[in-house]
Amino acid sequence: MNKFRFSSKMHLFIIITCVLVAVGLAVGLVCQFTAGGFFNWGGNYASYKAVRVQYDIQLSLDEVQQISDKAFDDAGVDYYTFVTADNSSAGHEIEYRFATSEDTAALKTAASAINSQVGMEGGESGYLGSAYYSEYETILGGSDDILYAGIALAAAVVFQFLYFFIRYKLTMAIAAFIGDIHNLALFYALLAITRVQVSVSVVALSVFVVLATMIGCAVFFDKMRKGAKKDDFKAMPSFDQVDTAARESFPLVTLFYGVLAVAAVIMLVLTTVGSFSIYSLFMICATALIAAVVGEYGTMFFVPSIYSRLKLRADNYAAAKAVKYQGAKKAEKAE
Structure with a gap:
C-alpha cells in the first residue's frame, strides 16, 4: 500500500x-x-411452513425427534430450524419450520406419519399425541x-x-x-x-x-x-x-x-x-x-x-x- x-x-x-x-x-x-x-427476510419476519408435534410429557425429546426425522427423510423434506415449547397441562411441543418452497403434500405426508407414531407411543401412557401441518405468512x-x-x-x-x-x-x-x-x-x-x-x-x-x-x-x-x-x-x-x-x-x-x-x-x-x-x-x-x-x-x-x-x-x-x-x-x- x-x-x-x-x-x-x-x-x-x-x-x-x-x-x-x-x-x-x-x-x-x-x-x-x-x-x-x-x-431475504428470516427469523421473526419470515413466512414458513411448519409441522407441529405435540406429545406426552412422559416421552423424551430425543424419541420424538427420531420419529420426526425419519418421517421427514422418508418424505424427502428438510427443516431449517425447530422451536420447542412446554405446556404443563398438555405436555411438550415441537414446531419444525420449513422454507415456503418445500412441497406441501410431502409435509402433510410427514405430519401424518409422525401423528400415527406419536399417537401410538403416547397412547401407552394414556395420552394421545398429535402432529399437524400448518402455514405461517408474515406480513411485513x-x-x-x-x-x-x-x-x-x-x-x-x-x-x-x-x-x-x-x-x-x-x-x-x-x-x-x-x-x-x-x-x-x-x-x-x-x-x-x-x-x-x-x-x-x-x-x-x-x-x-x-x-x-x-x-x-x-x-x-x-x-x-x-x-x-x-x-x-x-x-x-x-x-x-x-x-x-x-x-x-x-x-x-x-x-x-x-x-x-x-x-x-x-x-x-x-x-x-x-x-x-x-x-x-x-x-x-x-x-x-x-x-x-x-x-x-x-x-x-x-x-x-x-x-x-x-x-x-x-x-x-x-x-x-x-x-x-x-x-x-x-x-x-x-x-
Whole structure:
C-alpha cells in the first residue's frame, strides 16, 4: 500500500459503489415482486411452513425427534430450524419450520406419519399425541421496527457528525457523514445481492456499520491531525497529506475490521462444534462479515478519496482568504 494513491481514485470508487448499489437495487426490486421481499427476510419476519408435534410429557425429546426425522427423510423434506415449547397441562411441543418452497403434500405426508407414531407411543401412557401441518405468512407491516431502526441510525449518524465537527473540522465531519451514507447503501445492496437472510439483527448491524465507520474515520483523521503538527507534512500538497495519513492508518483499521470478521467466523465454528442450532447464527455471522468488508472498503478507500477533494477546496479557500487579507493589509498601510 506504500504507493497506492487513495486520493486520486475517487471516481473509480464512486463507479464501483454505484454499480454495486444499482445491481443490489435491481435484484431487490425483482425479488420484491417475485420472491416476497426486497431482502431475504428470516427469523421473526419470515413466512414458513411448519409441522407441529405435540406429545406426552412422559416421552423424551430425543424419541420424538427420531420419529420426526425419519418421517421427514422418508418424505424427502428438510427443516431449517425447530422451536420447542412446554405446556404443563398438555405436555411438550415441537414446531419444525420449513422454507415456503418445500412441497406441501410431502409435509402433510410427514405430519401424518409422525401423528400415527406419536399417537401410538403416547397412547401407552394414556395420552394421545398429535402432529399437524400448518402455514405461517408474515406480513411485513413492520412500522415499529422501521421507525426504531430509523431513529437509531439517524441518532448514530448525527452523533458522529457532531463529534467529528467538534473534535476535528467541518470537512472531516462531512467526509465521515458521506462515508456513513455510502457504507449503509453498499451494506444494504450486498444484502439484497447475496440474499443472506436478515431479521431484526439487521437493525443492530446497521448501527454497527455506522459506529465502525466512525472508529475507522477517527483513526484516519487522528493521523491527519497529528501530521499537521509536522513541518514536512504541512509542506506536502493536500492529496499527498491524505495519502500519507491513509497509509499510516490502514494497518490499524484493517486489523480492527479483520478481528471483527475473524470473531464472527470463530463464533460460528464454536457453535457448530457445540452442536447447537446454527442456522440463525450463521445468517448473523454472514451479515457481520458483509458489514466488516463494507466498513473496510468504505472507511479506508472511499472516505480518504472524498476527503482529499474536500480538503483541497478548504485549503484553496483558506489560501485565497489569506491572500485577500494580506492585500487588504498592504492597501491599508499604503493609505
